[in-house]
Amino acid sequence: MDVTLDDVTVEVAGTALVRRLNLAVGAGEVVGLVGPNGSGKSTALRCIYRALRPTTGTVLLDGSDISGLSLRDSARSVAAVTQDGSPELDFxxxxxxELGRYPHHRGGAALGERERDVCVEAMRRVDVTHLAHRGVLSLSGGERQRVLIARALAQEPAVLVLDEPTNHLDVRHQVELLSFLRTCGLTVVVALHDLNLAAAACDRLAVLREGAVVDDGPPSDVLTPDLVGRTFGVRPDIVRHPVTGVPQLVYHLGPDDPIPGGTHP
Known part of the structure; x- marks a missing residue:
């Protein structure tokens, strides 16, 4: 299933959080949104999973306006893992x-055998099977994050939307999650701060700045010292991964001359 943000603008209290944003994600493609804090990444993702309605413009699933779907129907197609989705009750x-099955399941009946199998497989995918009977509030931040990813997978979506999914994850689980995204066959739109992980995991990167896409393409085309300097305010050296050939950024820690036009902390 493909996803298109067509000329999307979101205004809140008179401020445009994203402005005339255009982005097309093909079926089965993994597209990363990268950019400095406040560039509009999370806002764009919220429009896809319908936490926000665009002020103008349209979000399309396979060419159809998502706003024309019921919330249940759109949840059958789009699953999201958000930055602020940590459970508050100790289920x-x-x-x-199992809550991931809600869009597919009507009434208060118990889950069927197939639905239970879907949940078991989702837990296995993200290495939380051994935690199945633990209260979620007793878990570490990384363990909770993996549970939320499992819930999204249990929805069996065609489109997976992830907002900083590697937050709190240790190195092993970061690598396993991003390896899964590359091979899962789902349409994936993911916001990532770590540009090296983004380059390794994504088919394309869309660079956002001040609510607009300023560049879009394969990581090897997008991640140049000049673009990173203008967008993030730091100018890295770019090397190629010795096995995959994807670009990897090497940063210099210490005082540097300001980069004209760059975004600075």
């Missing part, structure tokens, strides 16, 4: 993951 891990 077990298994119960949290």
């Amino acid at each position: 077990t891990v298994a119960e949290i993951v």
Whole structure:
């Protein structure tokens, strides 16, 4: 299933958080949104999973306006893992993951065998099977993050939207998650701060600045010292990964001359 943001603008209290944003994500493609804090990444993602309605413009799924779908129907197609989605009630891990079946399941009946199998597989994918009977509030931040990813996978979506999914994850689980995204066959739109992880995981990167896309293309085309300097205010050296050949950024820690036009902390 493809996703298109067509001339999307979101205004809140008279301020444009994204402005005339255009982005097309093909079926099965993994596209990363990168950019400095406040560049509009999370706002763009919220429009896809319908937490926000664009002020102007349209979000399309396979060419159809998503606003024309019921919330249940859109949740059957689009699953999201947000930055602020940590559970507040102490359900077990298994119960949290089972909530992912809600868009497909009507009434108060127990889940069927197939639905339980879907949840078990989702937990296995993100290495939380051994936590199934633990209360979610007893878990570490990284463990909770993996539970939320399992819940999204249990929805069996065609489109997976992830907002900083590697937050709190240790190195092993970061690598396993991003490896899964590359091979899962879903349409994935993911916001990432780590440009090296973004380059390794994504087919394309869309660089956002001040609510607009300033560049869009394969990581090897997008991640240049000049663009990174203008967008993030630091100028890295770019090297190629010895196995995959994807660009990797090497930063210099210490005082540097300001980069004209760059975004500075």
